[in-house]
Amino acid sequence: MKKLAFLITLLLMSVAAFYLTPALGAVPAGDAKAGLEVHKKNCLKCHGERGKGDGPAAKLLKTKPTDWSDKAKMSGLSDQDLFKVITKGGEAAGKSKLMPAFGGKLSDQDVNNVIAFIRSLAR
Numbered sequence: 001m002k003k004l005a006f007l008i009t010l011l012l013m014s015v016a017a018f019y020l021t022p023a024l025g026a027v028p029a030g031d032a033k034a035g036l037e038v039h040k041k042n043c044l045k046c047h048g049e050r051g052k053g054d055g056p057a058a059k060l061l062k063t064k065p066t067d068w069s070d071k072a073k074m075s076g077l078s079d080q081d082l083f084k085v086i087t088k089g090g091e092a093a094g095k096s097k098l099m100p101a102f103g104g105k106l107s108d109q110d111v112n113n114v115i116a117f118i119r120s121l122a123r
Contacts, residue, residue: 030109035117038110042102051121063096074122082115 039047048055051068058065068074084092086106090099102111 030112030114030116032113032116032120034110035113035115035120038106038114039117042106043114046099051118061098063098065099066095068118069121071122074118079112079115079119082118083111086111086114 039051043051044055045057046055046061046065047053047068048058048065053065053067055065066073081093085095085099087101087103089097089101091097092101106114
């Protein structure tokens with residue numbers, strides 16, 4: 001009977017681990033330092049050096065880019081929300097259609113690195 005209880009517990013833990021893991025082969029958490037480099041190459045023009053939405057191209061945009069240093073605003077966005085916006089573009093996530101999709105340009109790890117960098121700004 002104890003062996004059956006152990007096996008059931010083991011099975012339940014395995015099932016829980018499977019469903020709580022984002023995906024098989026999931027990309028490890030991001031690195032903010034590496035994310036800064038990705039940001040400089042891809043995001044700085046609109047989001048600015050410190051992520052305040054004040055980059056040189058932001059002046060030309062009708063909708064101002066998100067201020068990543070706004071802790072209250074950023075706490076309302078999950079990492080999954082940010083991943084979707086970055087990879088699929090703003091319009092796909094109910095945001096500005098001016099935010100381009102970077103899914104074809106950046107790897108999942110690059111995106112996670114940028115997310116780590118973004119999170120480092122809103123502390």
